[in-house]
Amino acid sequence: MLSWQKKGEWLELVLPETLESAQELKKYIHISDGYLSKLKNSGGLAMKGTRARLRLFPNESLQDMTDWYPLEVLFEDDFCLVANKPASMKVHGDGQQDRCGKSTLADAVASYYAVTGQHCKVRHIHRLDENTTGPVLYAKHEWSQLVLDEAMRSKSIERTYVALVEGHPAVQSGIIDAPIGRDRHHASRRRASQSGEHAVTHYEVVEHLKDAALMRLRLETGRTHQIRVHLSHIGHPIVGDALYGGALDRFTRQALHGEKLSFAHPLTGRREEVGAPWPADMLQLYTALQKI
Secondary structure, three states, X not given: OOEEEEEOOEEEEEOOOOOOOHHHHHXXXXXXXXXXXXXXXXXXXXXXXXXXXXXXXXXXXXXXXXXXXXXXXXXXXXXXXXXXXXXXXXXXXXXOHHHHOOOOHHHHHHHHHHHOOOOOOOEEOOOXXXXXXXXXXXXXXXXXXXXXXXXXXXXXXXXXXXXXXXXXXXXXXXEEEOOEEEOXXXXXXXXXXXXXXXXXXXXXXXXXXXXXXXXXXXXXXXXXXXXXXXXXXXXXXXXXXXXXXXXXXXXXOOXXXXXXXXXXXXXXXXXXXXXXXXXXXXXXXXXXHHHO
């Protein structure tokens, strides 16, 4: 097992052998040739005997002064952070945010870094819709971001969701394989379209409720609004998701929650599983649908 310690801006590794060259570090740590060269050229790499030091944690200043916003941290170490996103909050700004004065999850993470004395830029690895709740993964520094971005591209980061949907699906489990593209009649909406991008969602029906069902879903791809589009496509839109045909009489936002996030740690490779508690409003809806 690799022995390591964070020392300020440096990661110090204790290796089982003396290395002949910096390239041999790749046997013990996931690092690209480009980033290894960057460290060497900037003086960010030192090797002596069985020890190697890499400047993976350079102090970074935040460009903007953000308002403080409370942050629920689900997981944190020197390399990454998982935050629980509430409803009615965007992951990051879109140019309109400053004018409406609403905080984003990026603001909350930035203020958390500031008050805890961490000199990190905000680097999200994936996103959630504004009214979807659940865990969002952040890399604390450039190297971690490169590793986690590659994990997203290779689909090794798993995201599991729960949703309360309209009606009772006839098939209890399966795969929705339907490409997703833009809806030319509605700027913010997507639709299932053969000319769209490849999109795959795995699902299972967990429980039948009164005129509704609880479903668990796992994303194989990560298209915009993917779960919402796919569930509407099979005739079971999410409760409260008016954009895709869900009724608003029981809930005023889509009843969709990121239940679990699973990823390989960028340094150790150990599988980290991070769960997020259901938000109170969705739990109340579920309880009400059970009692009807």
